[in-house]
Amino acid sequence: MRYFIYLSYDGSAYHGWQIQPNAMSVQEKLNDCLRKLLRDANCSVTGAGRTDAGVHAHMMVAHFDSSSEIDGSWLTDKLNRILPQDIAVSRVVKVRDDAHARFDAKARTYHYRIYTKKNPFERQYATRITYPLDFDLMNEAAKYLLQVNDFTSFSKLHTDTKTNICRVVCAHWSKIDDDLWQFEITADRFLRNMVRAVVGTLIEVGRGRMTLQDFKSVIKKKDRCAAGDSMPGNALSLVDIKYDNTIFEEIE
Template sequence: MRYFIYLAYDGTNYHGWQIQPNGDSVQETLMRALSTFLRQEIEVVGAGRTDAGVHARLMVAHFDFGRELDCMMVADKLNRLLPPDIAVYEVKRVKEDAHARFDATYRTYKYYVATRKEPFNRHYAWRPYNALDFDKMNEAARTLFDYTDFTSFSKLHTDVKTNNCKIMHAEWTKVNETEWVFTVQADRFLRNMVRAIVGTLVEVGRGKLTIEGFRKVIENKDRGSAGSSVPGHALFLVDVGYPDDLFI
């Protein structure tokens, strides 16, 4: 029987979602808790791979178990076993062939930028040292809808078969007087894609890249022509969507 786990985590102390040979990962920590509770080795598959230091307000993962489980009890037990920076919100029974990664219809990320030094959000927002033109950055962001091949924003030498993605939403909005957030939603994301897009939009905001130049970056299909990746600590995975008919 297959189950979806809805969870959140502060990625500060982890080398990303995926199991790594050289450090703690969220996936490994969750698998260890599940295996302890269910008293057998449990494999967990996530909806995606967040990089080192990246957070998730909502991540979805699936696991299999040989009998029916009390989903509320599983969530409660996992929260007792997991460290304070990982929380399970819900466990749901799904169809046997439901897949947390391949069945996701969209994912939504948010990237936070602080326009002044803030001691209380320094772990969750990035502060650039130049003034940014967010109107220009929004104008550039709207050009993302005209393309599907985002090779220019992908980490090099990945194992994916295609660099095509459908971006459904991409917009900068003002959170308060000193903070902005970039929200981007797509059917899938490439490795490092959001951080590379934000880094290139920041070049537009600083006046170092025109709107037409931003288009050319995408059309070049070359990671070297895009801006630097922004730091991971200000990036949050906030939502993952699935068809209703997956759930039992």
């Protein structure tokens, strides 16, 4: 039987979601706790994606298999008792046996936050920008992301991805506080480092170092070297993942 785990985590102490040979990951922590509770040494979770080092998740989904029926409320409570304080499980739900946390995800949403004034309470979850930005111009550039589908220019080099085709359905900046701006982007899939590279390139537009035409040319070149720098991971959060209700044993 297959189950989805919905969880959130502060990624500051982890080398990303995916298990690494010589560094701690969120996936490893979750696997360890599940194996103890279910008394199954082979139990392993498969995530909906893989966040990079230092990146956070307000919502991550992972699936695992069990040979026996599980009470989702019981497992949620037990996991939260033994997981570290920076990882929290919100629920465990039964799904179809062929449901897949990664391949069945229809859309994912990320937020990237920036601020301008020195603020010790924002530094852990946002990136400080010390120069003026034209957010209207940045939003004009962001609209173009909805018109293209090849995001090679924003992908980390030498990955095992077979295609760099993505469908972006939302991309915009909004002011959420006096000195806090948030970039929201939703797509059917994301490439490694894609959001941070997109943000870095939009910031080049906002500070006047790249025109709207330059931004469009960057995408057409399909060359990572043509795009802007990758922004720090601590300001990035995975915030939502959408699935069709048909994969759940009980309607979500």
